[in-house]
Amino acid sequence: MPIRKIILFLVILMAANSQTKGQIYFTKNGSISFFSKTILQNIQADNNEVISILNLQTGSLQFSLLNAAFHFPKAKMEEDFNEDYIESNKYPRSTFKGSIANINKIDFSKDGTWQVNATGDLMIHGVTKNITTSGKIIINNGKISATSSFKILLEDYHIKIPSIVSNKISENIEITINCNYEKK
Amino acid sequence: MKSNNYFIMQLTKLLTVSFLLFGLYGRSLAQDTTNLMGQLEKEAQENKTVFATSTFKYTRIVDGHSVENLPAHVLDVRISHRFGPLNSGAYNFFGLDIHPVNVRIGFDYGISNNLMVGVGHSGAQKTYDVFSKIKILSQSSGAVNMPFTVSFVPTLAINTLRPQDFIVKLDSGVKVNRISYVFQLLIARKFSEGFSLQIMPTFIHPDNISFDNKINDRGVFAVGIGARQKISKRMSVNVEYYYQLPGTKETPNARNVLSVGIDIGTGGHVFQLHFTNSNGLTEKSFIAENTGQWKKGDEVFGFNISRVFQLKKKHS
Numbered sequence: 111m112p113i114r115k116i117i118l119f120l121v122i123l124m125a126a127n128s129q130t131k132g133q134i135y136f137t138k139n140g141s142i143s144f145f146s147k148t149i150l151q152n153i154q155a156d157n158n159e160v161i162s163i164l165n166l167q168t169g170s171l172q173f174s175l176l177n178a179a180f181h182f183p184k185a186k187m188e189e190d191f192n193e194d195y196i197e198s199n200k201y202p203r204s205t206f207k208g209s210i211a212n213i214n215k216i217d218f219s220k221d222g223t224w225q226v227n228a229t230g231d232l233m234i235h236g237v238t239k240n241i242t243t244s245g246k247i248i249i250n251n252g253k254i255s256a257t258s259s260f261k262i263l264l265e266d267y268h269i270k271i272p273s274i275v276s277n278k279i280s281e282n283i284e285i286t287i288n289c290n291y292e293k294k
Numbered sequence: 295m296k297s298n299n300y301f302i303m304q305l306t307k308l309l310t311v312s313f314l315l316f317g318l319y320g321r322s323l324a325q326d327t328t329n330l331m332g333q334l335e336k337e338a339q340e341n342k343t344v345f346a347t348s349t350f351k352y353t354r355i356v357d358g359h360s361v362e363n364l365p366a367h368v369l370d371v372r373i374s375h376r377f378g379p380l381n382s383g384a385y386n387f388f389g390l391d392i393h394p395v396n397v398r399i400g401f402d403y404g405i406s407n408n409l410m411v412g413v414g415h416s417g418a419q420k421t422y423d424v425f426s427k428i429k430i431l432s433q434s435s436g437a438v439n440m441p442f443t444v445s446f447v448p449t450l451a452i453n454t455l456r457p458q459d460f461i462v463k464l465d466s467g468v469k470v471n472r473i474s475y476v477f478q479l480l481i482a483r484k485f486s487e488g489f490s491l492q493i494m495p496t497f498i499h500p501d502n503i504s505f506d507n508k509i510n511d512r513g514v515f516a517v518g519i520g521a522r523q524k525i526s527k528r529m530s531v532n533v534e535y536y537y538q539l540p541g542t543k544e545t546p547n548a549r550n551v552l553s554v555g556i557d558i559g560t561g562g563h564v565f566q567l568h569f570t571n572s573n574g575l576t577e578k579s580f581i582a583e584n585t586g587q588w589k590k591g592d593e594v595f596g597f598n599i600s601r602v603f604q605l606k607k608k609h610s
Binding site for chain 2: 185
């Protein structure tokens with residue numbers, strides 16, 4: 111009897127294992143860019159060293175990036191961004207911790223594009239806010255990627271734009287995410 | 295019957311254990327992503343070299359150079375202005391009315407992130423100067439750990455006064471030498487977000503018409519020390535002092551220069567306002583050719599205004 115029990119137990123455990131082990135996907139070079147649009151100037155900055163983890167089973171989704179790894183078209187902008195606005199010495203990282211709703215409806219074995227909603231805590235400049243945003247999960251030849259685009263208000267994250275440059279930097283920043291995941 | 299019951303009991307037990315284990319596994323899975331994130335973040339940090347930025351706000355501390363270089367393809371137009379001494383009294387508005395004031399107009403340009411060059415003209419003694427600043431080491435942490443930033447700054451100045459305006463009367467037969475040069479090594483460390491310190495060993499070979507340098511014209515050795523303390527996000531207090539090795543002074547009455555000022559950054563512009571006991575605006579004149587003394591009220595008010603232009607975009 112005990113032998114049969116142990117075997118059965120192991121079989122169940124293995125089944126559980128195989129079902130969940132292959133479900134974690136990640137990237138170390140995802141890209142996130144932001145865009146500030148005003149009448150006087152448009153500013154775009156790109157970060158191509160974004161870490162992201164996606165759990166296909168639970169829908170758990172995480173992003174983490176170093177603020178200092180954002181690159182700007184002008185050196186002075188990059189300096190001001192790090193020194194005066196995001197204060198990357200004090201707040202080196204921006205993160206998102208949340209999950210994708212109804213991830214189970216996605217069939218990851220077939221090519222396709224799926225509209226999804228992600229909800230979670232976005233932390234920028236030391237301030238955490240709960241956000242919900244829509245995005246896409248794209249499956250192409252078994253490769254999984256995710257994209258999303260949404261807007262944030264600088265005010266919400268206690269980033270102040272001095273009045274002298276207020277017509278050059280928008281209060282409303284558009285964030286675009288693009289990550290190609292690989293299996294862990 | 296009995297064995298059937300037993301089988302059901304065993305199955306129930308087994309399922310309970312399995313579900314428990316499965317539940318635990320599921321929980322540890324969530325733990326896994328958090329751990330994995332921590333691990334990836336750590337990995338990224340260890341593989342990345344983080345350079346200290348903004349050791350000083352600007353390429354000058356007050357009069358002299360800081361270890362900051364202009365980034366590549368950035369042009370900096372700067373105007374430095376020194377008024378008359380404070381002890382000239384209320385009638386002269388504490389020096390602001392005094393002429394001649396010294397004004398230097400300069401153009402600096404970043405060839406690469408580690409090499410900048412500059413030219414300038416200052417009114418005092420009709421001096422043209424040209425310099426380059428080469429960053430040799432950059433303070434960093436992470437994959438590469440470097441405690442200091444080190445730069446080398448050679449400066450060359452030409453005094454273009456007409457002979458009838460010479461301040462120094464040369465002995466007959468002495469050849470006029472209008473060219474002076476200065477070599478500086480800048481060694482700086484950003485100790486914290488707000489505080490940076492810099493040491494500047496300096497050698498100056500003077501010309502022979504700018505200052506009464508009959509006692510020593512072989513060269514002046516000096517050591518400078520400069521510091522920056524941030525007082526708000528956009529403002530910092532800067533102090534700069536150059537000590538001339540006494541045996542090497544051009545004349546015994548040459549005084550060491552002490553300057554105190556504040557930097558105000560407004561995004562694109564930097565204003566530097568200061569008091570200094572020298573009205574010189576090139577290295578050799580404020581380090582080695584200065585007679586003003588703080589204790590006598592000889593300090594002057596001055597300001598630098600800088601405006602940067604990005605001539606070529608970093609990437610499109």
